[in-house]
Amino acid sequence: MNNLRALILAGGVGKRLVPLTLCKSLIPFCGKTIIRYVFDDLKAAGINDIKVICPPANIDQIKKSFLAKDNVSFYVQKKALGMADAVLSVPDLDKKPLIIVNADDLLEGEAFKQFVEQIKKTESQIILTGKYYKEYFPGGYFVLAGKKIKGLVEKPPKDKQPSNFIRLVLDYFKDPKEFINYLKKVSSEKDDIYEVALDKMIKEENQADLFEYRGYWQSIKYPWHILAMMKIILEKRMVKNISQSAQISPKSTIKGKVVIESGVKILEGVCILGPAYIGKNSTIGTNALVRESMIGDNCVVGFATEIARSWIGNNCWFHTNYIGDSVLQENVSFGSGAVTANLRLDEKEIFIHKEGEKINSGRMKLGAIISKNVRIGVNTSLMPGVIIGNNSVVGPGLVLSRNLEKSSACFAKQNLEIKQNNVVITCR
């Protein structure tokens, strides 16, 4: 269809996702990783020559998102030296017009098609993508002259934005050789050689055009971005489908846009309020409620449990719980009556405490962020924004309002008083 090539940058290590041990581009949503959404969108835009550059640690996992017939080439970036180094780690990029995208940025399905159309129509040498923001957003802004890009400004102070367009990583170089040369010759003390090279080239060559983008854009930096990504995919990307092999009680209710995968069991009195996704072989138990959530494979959402606006990984077990606005990576179980509080009593925004920092999630509602292999005791309460590292155990009947490192065992010491009972208890 065209002679375009795309390079997907899959180098994100996701330090800020701690305690989650997930690679950002490989987080599954509705059974599909983000990198796969990006790949499918590129293919749908007619791009067939696709390369992926990734860290050595993730390459095997990343390959699992692809089939042989996808005909993807994989390259390894030996060290985590940033985007510029990633591009330079891929050989022979200078032969064909090149599109560079991030593996964990989700744009509208139509975005790549429109980008390719602009490439075809305009004969531009360079096209960079700006997402329109009416309000301030702390990102890299374009300096514009009409539709011509004149430069880049990283995180300008509020009210000093040079335009309303934030740079996204969706770049086009008709002649990548030129850009590669810039990448090789600039230097920077920060992890921004790519942007510095881009800015220098724009200014010296004076021929970069803007692709105006006004749709949704979601990347993943902090764990709660998984919830934001989930919301977009549930609402915009997921296509309603109920597997023929699912067993669904006629006494259950399924409303709105819902995907139910093969082998799922939906028992009596259950409500699934869409948009919602139920992964393979999971069971939604008697009188449970799942709404605006994704449930992974092999989960058991037991009796009278509510899962609301949460991302639940594989092999999680619940039993009369409330899980709201939470991320549970994998193999997490909650004892009966354990709940996540997802709203502060003072109804203020919820902060996350990480490595001495206090980070505003910007959310009024946020539950717990739990890594894999975690057990929560009966009647225990997890406070808003609590983080629990993998392989941890939280005892019964306690209130957890601080984070737990991985491999923690947390129990409450009680002061029980046991006396003689002098009341004779009889039958009512």
Added chain:
Amino acid sequence: MNNLRALILAGGVGKRLVPLTLCKSLIPFCGKTIIRYVFDDLKAAGINDIKVICPPANIDQIKKSFLAKDNVSFYVQKKALGMADAVLSVPDLDKKPLIIVNADDLLEGEAFKQFVEQIKKTESQIILTGKYYKEYFPGGYFVLAGKKIKGLVEKPPKDKQPSNFIRLVLDYFKDPKEFINYLKKVSSEKDDIYEVALDKMIKEENQADLFEYRGYWQSIKYPWHILAMMKIILEKRMVKNISQSAQISPKSTIKGKVVIESGVKILEGVCILGPAYIGKNSTIGTNALVRESMIGDNCVVGFATEIARSWIGNNCWFHTNYIGDSVLQENVSFGSGAVTANLRLDEKEIFIHKEGEKINSGRMKLGAIISKNVRIGVNTSLMPGVIIGNNSVVGPGLVLSRNLEKSSACFAKQNLEIKQNNVVITCR
């Protein structure tokens, strides 16, 4: 229809309702205040000339219970100097036969009609109302000679009752002038000039007749009387009605006498067991149960919550709670798993602690009494008869067995022990 006039005494300040900041006669039941029940009953008995005397602080609120076409005259009692002063604060009462009633006493709908019939039939100068009690009741008793009233005895000792008739405030004076003169001339050190005047007049004039009343009677003194009043109104006064604009899931169950107001949503798996009232725009969430209760406007009774025999004001939010035999004034929310205990473990009568006093509610089942603007944390337990003042916050996972003053913040200090978890947690 007749030339009768009625004076409604709306002076009750409701000190004993603390922590509730409700004016007794303005507490709504099924969307209608008590004073409005009294007014409607008077109208139904053919009385069209109705005056209301009320404190300055409440007059604006009280007026909201009436429409222009109700043609009510309002008067202000400047200071809270009791019933006698209230009557004397209304000008020109001496022109017409006068009925005096309390704004917060509920009698059977037929009571006023029968009272008016007796007035018409008997040509009596004075008719006072006695409620028949077989057992002792701590109130003011009539001394009787046949159907003639010979005097009043305030709270006689048990087994010294002069009759089986307790005085209620439903009084008729053919010539109010005479009674007004008595009110002006007697004096008392206690807040009982009205009763002293009445007793004196009865004895000196010797022409008061008894209106024998054997129906229900409910007034509001302590907060749990709101539950008693609710029970009577649900059972005796409320007329079944389901608004056309309510959205009711066909998978819900509505049994018995139920009122569902406009804009209400009843979701799947809900049971409403009558008698019950659901106020405007409230939502009863998936698998919730409401029975023998009143729910105010704009409430959300969330997933798997049970509300039993409780009076719930406007804007209350619940989420997997048990609320039993409780009074929640307004804008109260309960976190997931929070419950009201409504039965002592020793199954004895429940006492309320107020201002150093210990008051027997006479009830085996009583939950919490909560004022407005209160937040209760997840998995918290409120013990029977606990009182919580307005603008208070109760933390998560604690047991509250004492009262909280208004603007309290109550949290439990836990003793958490965090160790290395040496158990390797694997998938089941």
Added chain:
Amino acid sequence: MNNLRALILAGGVGKRLVPLTLCKSLIPFCGKTIIRYVFDDLKAAGINDIKVICPPANIDQIKKSFLAKDNVSFYVQKKALGMADAVLSVPDLDKKPLIIVNADDLLEGEAFKQFVEQIKKTESQIILTGKYYKEYFPGGYFVLAGKKIKGLVEKPPKDKQPSNFIRLVLDYFKDPKEFINYLKKVSSEKDDIYEVALDKMIKEENQADLFEYRGYWQSIKYPWHILAMMKIILEKRMVKNISQSAQISPKSTIKGKVVIESGVKILEGVCILGPAYIGKNSTIGTNALVRESMIGDNCVVGFATEIARSWIGNNCWFHTNYIGDSVLQENVSFGSGAVTANLRLDEKEIFIHKEGEKINSGRMKLGAIISKNVRIGVNTSLMPGVIIGNNSVVGPGLVLSRNLEKSSACFAKQNLEIKQNNVVITCR
């Protein structure tokens, strides 16, 4: 049909059932005591001459399992001196061929029929019953030569078993007189005269035959054996039946093999997942779940409660609880939100602590063992394998991980901090 006589040994005092105050053979399953199952099985095998030997303390209770037309003879064993003494306490046993069985051992219904057939076919003098075990079981093993029994070995070490057959108490003596003589003449320092006499007789007379038994066998020693017995009876013995007088909501679900007795109410949204038994006049409340359990008479399984794999005696009350793998003797109530934890957080086998001993239940899932007349407070958590003696009260909001003696009152002391609340709480 035949001239056989059976003697049922009902001497078990059930010390190891503490805190339960139940007599082992009188524990009801599906409305029928174990001794009655044994009796009915004997009758079905054509045995009409049946005697029962029991302790003085239990005889009145034991007689209640029988009707006059059952034509049973009862004998009292004055002191708890073991099986040999029990047999010797019954007069005139030497007249007829005799079968001796335990009152609290449950075998397959067909087992006694097959045993009687072997008696008829073989003309054996003595037939003893061996249950086939492929793996080691800590019991009394037979020494065999083909189908001839050559002796008994009590609890041989593992891998030293003389055969694969464990002795059960289902013995036949064509001439009981001979065995009675042995019982009279042997002596032992342990409580095993019966076994010693049997071993001696086998060796000296050399004519005992084996009845090979390969079906299920369950006796009751520790409280969790009640759960094992329940499982067998639910699966193998109970016959599906729903009383005509039960009131069952069309919005409830009853699946699998279920018995619902007279006067039972099953409310809306309930799930009963068989095998399950619901005793007379019990109510299963809105949105509750009962599965693989037995519920006694006059119980109330209230709103949103789950009872799973549990044996629940009469007059128990629940309200939004999870009761899993538990035994509750009688008149036990759980406050709202109270739960039994039935799985250790480390998912290891559950131990019971009794009289300084730590006994492995061999179960991964085990909840609480609760005697009669016990009250559990709201939101309280009972840890796996906890034992609670009768007439005890457990306070609200605590975690009980130790046993409670009878007549205990256990409460948690909390450290509440009450401050001024400076946040103004407004309506959402």
